[in-house]
Amino acid sequence: MTAPVDLVIRHARVAAETHRPAPGYPDLPRADTASRGGVRDLPGHSIGVSAGRIAWILPDDEVDLAALTDAEIIDASGLVALPGLVNSHTHTPMVMFRGAASDVPTAEWFNDHVWPMEVNLTDRDIRLGARIAIGELLLGGVTTFADHYFGMSTIAEEVEGSGIRALLADTFFSSEGAAGRERSAAFARDAAGSANGRITTALGPHAPYTVDDDDLRATARDAERLGVRIHIHAAENLTQTASSRSRDGRTPIGILHETGVLEAGALIAHGAGIVAEDAELLTAYADRVGVASCTKTYLLHAQEGTTPLRLLHDAGISVGIGSDGAAGSMTLDVWENMRLLGMIEKYASGDATWATSAHLLDLATRQNAEVLGLAGEIGALRPGLRADIVLVDFRTPHLQPVHDLAHSLALSAHQGDVTTVIVDGRVVVRDRRLLTIDLEEAVAELSERLPALTDRSHGRRVQDYAP
Amino acid sequence: MTAPVDLVIRHARVAAETHRPAPGYPDLPRADTASRGGVRDLPGHSIGVSAGRIAWILPDDEVDLAALTDAEIIDASGLVALPGLVNSHTHTPMVMFRGAASDVPTAEWFNDHVWPMEVNLTDRDIRLGARIAIGELLLGGVTTFADHYFGMSTIAEEVEGSGIRALLADTFFSSEGAAGRERSAAFARDAAGSANGRITTALGPHAPYTVDDDDLRATARDAERLGVRIHIHAAENLTQTASSRSRDGRTPIGILHETGVLEAGALIAHGAGIVAEDAELLTAYADRVGVASCTKTYLLHAQEGTTPLRLLHDAGISVGIGSDGAAGSMTLDVWENMRLLGMIEKYASGDATWATSAHLLDLATRQNAEVLGLAGEIGALRPGLRADIVLVDFRTPHLQPVHDLAHSLALSAHQGDVTTVIVDGRVVVRDRRLLTIDLEEAVAELSERLPALTDRSHGRRVQDYAP
Numbered sequence: 011m012t013a014p015v016d017l018v019i020r021h022a023r024v025a026a027e028t029h030r031p032a033p034g035y036p037d038l039p040r041a042d043t044a045s046r047g048g049v050r051d052l053p054g055h056s057i058g059v060s061a062g063r064i065a066w067i068l069p070d071d072e073v074d075l076a077a078l079t080d081a082e083i084i085d086a087s088g089l090v091a092l093p094g095l096v097n098s099h100t101h102t103p104m105v106m107f108r109g110a111a112s113d114v115p116t117a118e119w120f121n122d123h124v125w126p127m128e129v130n131l132t133d134r135d136i137r138l139g140a141r142i143a144i145g146e147l148l149l150g151g152v153t154t155f156a157d158h159y160f161g162m163s164t165i166a167e168e169v170e171g172s173g174i175r176a177l178l179a180d181t182f183f184s185s186e187g188a189a190g191r192e193r194s195a196a197f198a199r200d201a202a203g204s205a206n207g208r209i210t211t212a213l214g215p216h217a218p219y220t221v222d223d224d225d226l227r228a229t230a231r232d233a234e235r236l237g238v239r240i241h242i243h244a245a246e247n248l249t250q251t252a253s254s255r256s257r258d259g260r261t262p263i264g265i266l267h268e269t270g271v272l273e274a275g276a277l278i279a280h281g282a283g284i285v286a287e288d289a290e291l292l293t294a295y296a297d298r299v300g301v302a303s304c305t306k307t308y309l310l311h312a313q314e315g316t317t318p319l320r321l322l323h324d325a326g327i328s329v330g331i332g333s334d335g336a337a338g339s340m341t342l343d344v345w346e347n348m349r350l351l352g353m354i355e356k357y358a359s360g361d362a363t364w365a366t367s368a369h370l371l372d373l374a375t376r377q378n379a380e381v382l383g384l385a386g387e388i389g390a391l392r393p394g395l396r397a398d399i400v401l402v403d404f405r406t407p408h409l410q411p412v413h414d415l416a417h418s419l420a421l422s423a424h425q426g427d428v429t430t431v432i433v434d435g436r437v438v439v440r441d442r443r444l445l446t447i448d449l450e451e452a453v454a455e456l457s458e459r460l461p462a463l464t465d466r467s468h469g470r471r472v473q474d475y476a477p
Numbered sequence: 478m479t480a481p482v483d484l485v486i487r488h489a490r491v492a493a494e495t496h497r498p499a500p501g502y503p504d505l506p507r508a509d510t511a512s513r514g515g516v517r518d519l520p521g522h523s524i525g526v527s528a529g530r531i532a533w534i535l536p537d538d539e540v541d542l543a544a545l546t547d548a549e550i551i552d553a554s555g556l557v558a559l560p561g562l563v564n565s566h567t568h569t570p571m572v573m574f575r576g577a578a579s580d581v582p583t584a585e586w587f588n589d590h591v592w593p594m595e596v597n598l599t600d601r602d603i604r605l606g607a608r609i610a611i612g613e614l615l616l617g618g619v620t621t622f623a624d625h626y627f628g629m630s631t632i633a634e635e636v637e638g639s640g641i642r643a644l645l646a647d648t649f650f651s652s653e654g655a656a657g658r659e660r661s662a663a664f665a666r667d668a669a670g671s672a673n674g675r676i677t678t679a680l681g682p683h684a685p686y687t688v689d690d691d692d693l694r695a696t697a698r699d700a701e702r703l704g705v706r707i708h709i710h711a712a713e714n715l716t717q718t719a720s721s722r723s724r725d726g727r728t729p730i731g732i733l734h735e736t737g738v739l740e741a742g743a744l745i746a747h748g749a750g751i752v753a754e755d756a757e758l759l760t761a762y763a764d765r766v767g768v769a770s771c772t773k774t775y776l777l778h779a780q781e782g783t784t785p786l787r788l789l790h791d792a793g794i795s796v797g798i799g800s801d802g803a804a805g806s807m808t809l810d811v812w813e814n815m816r817l818l819g820m821i822e823k824y825a826s827g828d829a830t831w832a833t834s835a836h837l838l839d840l841a842t843r844q845n846a847e848v849l850g851l852a853g854e855i856g857a858l859r860p861g862l863r864a865d866i867v868l869v870d871f872r873t874p875h876l877q878p879v880h881d882l883a884h885s886l887a888l889s890a891h892q893g894d895v896t897t898v899i900v901d902g903r904v905v906v907r908d909r910r911l912l913t914i915d916l917e918e919a920v921a922e923l924s925e926r927l928p929a930l931t932d933r934s935h936g937r938r939v940q941d942y943a944p
Contacts, residue, residue: 406613
């Protein structure tokens with residue numbers, strides 16, 4: 011007897027879940043293939059969804075369809091079902107600046123382009139930007155994102171309307187005085203659990219170079235009081251780590267440690283400047299601290315170094331895949347950032363056996379969920395977890411033939427292959443069409459705002475970049 | 478009066494053509510923006526196609542539709558038209574091994590996986606592989622590819638049937654004796670100009686480490702006699718350059734120079750081992766020698782170094798974008814390889830102002846055409862050139878808004894955004910569907926062959942990799 015459900019996905023090849031590769035791989039014996047990660051690959055399976063959660067995953071021929079006459083049936087023949095991807099660090103509204111500041115170095119990007127343009131933002135711009143970004147995320151198979159920006163209440167409304175899941179943090183600087191921190195904490199308190207529980211919250215101090223120690227300490231206390239994590243940019247690159255050290259003798263991660271941010275629980279954005287001594291500090295908080303890599307941003311900005319995957323992996327720290335904002339990375343594409351991280355890791359280490367396809371998929375799904383504090387809720391397809399499910403069309407030449415499902419997903423598929431997206435048991439993308447968002451109007455309205463948005467004649471900026 | 482045509486593309490935003498960035502950029506003054514390349518961007522234009530060539534490109538309101546009643550009209554509202562992309566180095570049938578040998582280093586990839594598996598190939602496998610690969614290329618907006626493989630007559634038939642354009646070279650090794658070289662020359666002679674001129678040919682010596690000096694000299698003479706170029710793997714990485722030097726005192730490019738291959742005209746595949754002294758040799762033949770980069774392959778195999786774009790650019794040598802075979806790179810995606818080259822160039826040089834978006838598009842279109850010896854025929858949208866045209870759907874959130882068309886195309890678009898593909902004036906992909914190829918049957922047949930194809934129990938290989 012098959013338990014009754016609301017929705018059944020039939021005839022899928024299910025990439026059900028991944029596991030963390032062993033510490034010390036790839037130096038472990040080659041015969042120990044499991045050490046390099048793996049994907050539980052279930053061809054010819056069906057998934058039953060009930061009340062927003064996965065009820066069961068069964069071989070097609072063990073499903074009693076007669077017991078499921080009330081369920082919606084999705085035929086997934088030729089499709090692969092995988093856990094909804096997570097984007098663990100972005101700034102959704104910044105899609106409004108996509109391509110307005112490319113081919114420029116980091117300091118110029120901040121001081122001469124983005125921070126002057128952000129002076130022009132209205133709440134309406136933030137809404138339209140967030141709407142377009144969420145459309146991009148959903149169409150690309152991302153069912154959960156971690157956002158860090160201004161105007162977060164507006165973004166929360168867009169999350170609610172679109173059906174996506176999100177961890178939201180309202181950005182603040184110490185230059186705002188106490189008001190910034192208090193606003194961020196009030197948002198984290200009030201929005202937590204909204205959108206039928208799809209919204210979780212975090213506190214949003216911008217970075218150790220724009221938020222001082224006192225405010226970081228107060229933020230850590232806020233986090234413990236509210237039971238939320240702290241989403242913060244830190245050790246974004248090695249240059250920042252060096253300048254932090256020379257300024258006050260501590261690394262950015264050292265500052266997070268001393269101010270209690272790590273102990274409270276943190277989503278560290280970037281972390282490309284994390285060094286060996288930092289990893290020792292982080293290890294103690296491996297149950298509540300994760301790092302979101304954003305590899306496309308690092309490469310496009312010609313940054314020195316990328317998020318040190320092997321150091322963090324061996325220290326037991328979860329690493330996620332983020333995109334950063336589209337003003338820097340041009341897309342919010344988790345597939346692309348996952349693949350770039352894998353390729354740059356292989357290239358930089360000179361070891362093609364490191365950063366395996368299975369490992370990359372683990373980062374984009376299970377570890378990403380851990381980075382957001384949502385382990386046990388999302389990040390895998392398993393009975394009891396939230397029904398965040400993506401169907402990928404394998405009936406396309408660039409995905410054929412299939413020798414190894416993990417390689418096909420990690421190295422051949424792209425976000426355009428996503429056909430159907432389900433969040434919390436609700437179909438939000440079907441046949442590559444958004445069911446919950448009208449984008450045409452949003453794009454038309456935002457396009458008219460571009461001259462005003464990119465005006466820099468006022469000579470102001472929201473901050474100075476001097477980390 | 479608008480001249481009569483067969484086909485009209487209406488209401489397109491036309492990315493008509495690119496130009497080579499100035500030598501010495503980005504060190505030239507920042508105000509000199511043209512030095513970094515540019516894209517001729519024509520919003521609201523129509524393209525008329527007649528007898529396989531572009532007849533005119535006009536603003537929409539200057540087209541007299543009444544004079545064009547016999548023409549097929551394609552509405553390209555919301556779409557961007559760009560020159561068909563070129564893949565300047567691949568081995569199409571190798572899609573059959575896609576994912577059968579990933580996460581392994583180069584020597585192991587050749588000796589333990591690919592060269593043993595290639596022992597199993599039948600002519601039918603080559604046909605099915607080529608068919609799937611051409612489907613992948615066309616759907617991804619590639620209208621011309623340069624192929625290097627065994628069984629090239631079979632591949633030529635697939636080119637003919639599919640409507641794609643190709644430069645084909647039949648691979649040979651010196652280990653085959655004179656028969657290999659003669660077969661490659663006979664193919665180049667007989668197939669040239671076939672498929673209504675869509676097939677051009679080259680000679681296909683595998684590499685300087687598998688084809689000896691005598692055979693390379695004879696190949697150069699064959700090339701001059703037949704009026705074709707030589708497509709050859711050379712200086713694939715710095716390790717090969719070092720071992721070549723220590724073996725006989727010459728670099729791989731030095732060998733091509735001494736044996737007359739450069740003088741005859743060459744498409745050098747990879748060239749990631751090209752060093753400064755090689756660039757001096759190459760400069761003299763800039764009108765007939767180009768290099769095809771295949772960046773995804775280098776990164777996935779953890780290779781030391783990539784095709785040195787800046788060295789070649791400053792030496793005036795055209796650089797193209799290839800994918801290599803899908804056994805190594807997992808896709809035949811020119812968009813992805815173009816973007817990877819740009820990102821790795823920025824990252825490795827530490828200069829975000831180098832490898833601009835406009836430069837990357839120039840590599841994927843105009844310079845790629847030069848690398849294949851097809852300059853003046855393809856690589857731009859300009860009256861008189863072949864009508865190889867790709868339409869990209871910009872009505873999708875990840876391509877909105879548009880601040881700069883070059884950045885959007887080079888850094889945000891992906892191959893799934895291609896909706897319509899025209900080769901030689903003929904529509905071969907419409908609404909993301911192949912009109913000339915039945916893939917379903919080919920995939921089903923090839924999938925049944927996988928156990929036999931991947932069998933390595935025979936203990937043989939087609940060559941030994943010891944460059």
